[in-house]
Amino acid sequence: MTMKRTSINRRNFMKAGAAGAAMLAAPGILRAQTPPAIKIGILQPVTGAFSMDGGFGRTGAELGIAKVNAMGGIKALGGAKFEMVFADARSNPEAAVQEVEQLNAQGVAAIVGGFASPVCLAASQAASRYNLPYIVDVGVTDQIIQRGLKNTFRFSPGFSLCTKAAIENLIKINDAAGKPAKTIVLVHEDGLFGSGLAKMMATELPKHGFEILDSIAHPTPARDMSNVALRIRSLKPDLIIPSSYYGETVLLMRTLQQQRVRSKGVFSVLNGAASNLRFVREFPEAAENIMDCNHWHDPRKPQALELRKQVEAAGKGWNYNIAINYSDILLLADAIERAGSVAHDAVIAALASSTFEGHIMPYGPTKFVDGQNTGAAPVMTQVQKGDIKVIFPEEFSDAKANYPLKA
Template structure:
């Protein structure tokens, strides 16, 4: 995906980057002379297997910087403008950590990132050495905020919250349909994100009357799901519960249809490939798939305007955009209330945050050990080429289609 909002930046040449093994950190060519500047490090995988999602998170962050600066910057700091430091983590935790070191040396006052939990674990640990605040955008693993790092904050839900809420949603949807789903197979990618998710799901599903028949891990990337799907087919589950990244999610879903696996439904939690792009490109595969994920409040006009803004720029809307956007806005709100980019003052302002200027299906922010206790995902379903909220009722804009109609 082309990043049309990216500012001009000095970069290592491709040859130099390959020769030195260095991660590329984009810095401005010309220092701004007028207003004071607050530098924000945006660390994402913008090349490699996770590039698409990483680019979308980055663009969301850059949109927030553009909006904040256009509205007068950080007013409590004399109109200080935000300036992005852009780093490509390439899907490698050691590079994510090294980018923190580079950006800290370049004067970063805060960080956002890193899309993938494994990258976020490395980057937040590195940022803790400098006591620089880190606002997680995408990265759901509980460990991001349970290690006692005082500089790390996550506006969005963690894995435990997502799984707990997802089980409540699945239970209610299943019971309302007469409980056709009684068994499940869990398929997950094998890094921190998927492994942690599968463990939580395996413990939670039996509590809502769904037997787990198998847990099947896979690598990222995986190019062929034929053998995994044949194993699923042999287990004859009612549900396949999926937790993985974009390419594998779509390929697994396609293979399930190609192999004619008879299911009540596919249900994912934070499914990386559950998207409008998927809905439009593979309607016969995607229609009526259910995901429990982050999404906007469809009843908030600001959310619809934000989506239109993305689509008017030629992009397909996805949840990564508000991830990146509000991760930056959370930091900016702390700087505004602190009246300073001082690390300790910013961290104190974040810890006391009641940030509510957003269009997510949450209330005001309330952090407990760096985790926003008021944030919750929602149940989503692809219906007629669009994504609809089907649970909870307070935010729903369509009823659930469950079980999935037979082809």
């Protein structure tokens, strides 16, 4: 009987020893565990009218997330990695709001993207109900950052900044060439973007000696630009300034080429095609020499050139949406790293105080004032020999302007 109790006690002792050893090892095991992933909501319109741009934005976000994770994740949170939770905005504001609701329900730390101004307006407003940090990638309307939403940050330049820069750049380029252009025809889509831009151009450019011969509106989508081209031919302007989306600009430029309408330059602003390599490669003659004041990567940054090479090696097209969304993800990672938290208030405060410089855009250090990055500015690009080059300002340029053209 005694022998039996002794045997049982010995076994219990051995079990207790093993349990004690496991308990002693537990802190080490806990430390070795992988921290939970940080869910990042990526909202892009990958179906509908803006699907091409939404696809570019998604690619940029994917590459940015891969970069953050390859660098070791968020060190302040134990190396936590980013996990993308993708939502299709379906190119309309109502769908974007529905997707924001879903992203919030899935516990994302922030949302990046939107592309189109109406989508960004609706999505950021919906996100504000949950105090959910929202980084706008492209949406240019100034209403986005004029509503006092503390959760909303636009990393890229907006409408007012771009238009002001475009006017200044046009004057400088025209002056440097001996002021060859004096007359202008504006061609614009009849929505919020095109009409607003044309109105501002028609107001500001005459103050600097330019004469606006006409402002021609067209619908989106437009099926034919023959009458627009004939009107431009009859007016014989020195400059044509189109403010349209991709399909309409391509149609306009091809029609001008077919009808042999010439000018001293085509100077666009935030154009859907002029800074798009798809247009350049599919219709090289129609695209050649078109200028644009728009978003673009910094061609003097090795990281930007390496990313473009990586994208093109994968058989994908390159566009500014990729560079912006890639940079937005790095900006967000920097904010979460400094916040040491994914709590909404902490991330918003970190974004608001950002001085981030690790982007691949032709910007200075990030500085948000009322949600707008005042360190951001557009550049002047021009299609030259089948590629898009930065021609102004000089500190970011990789080519000289080919201007004026032989009219």
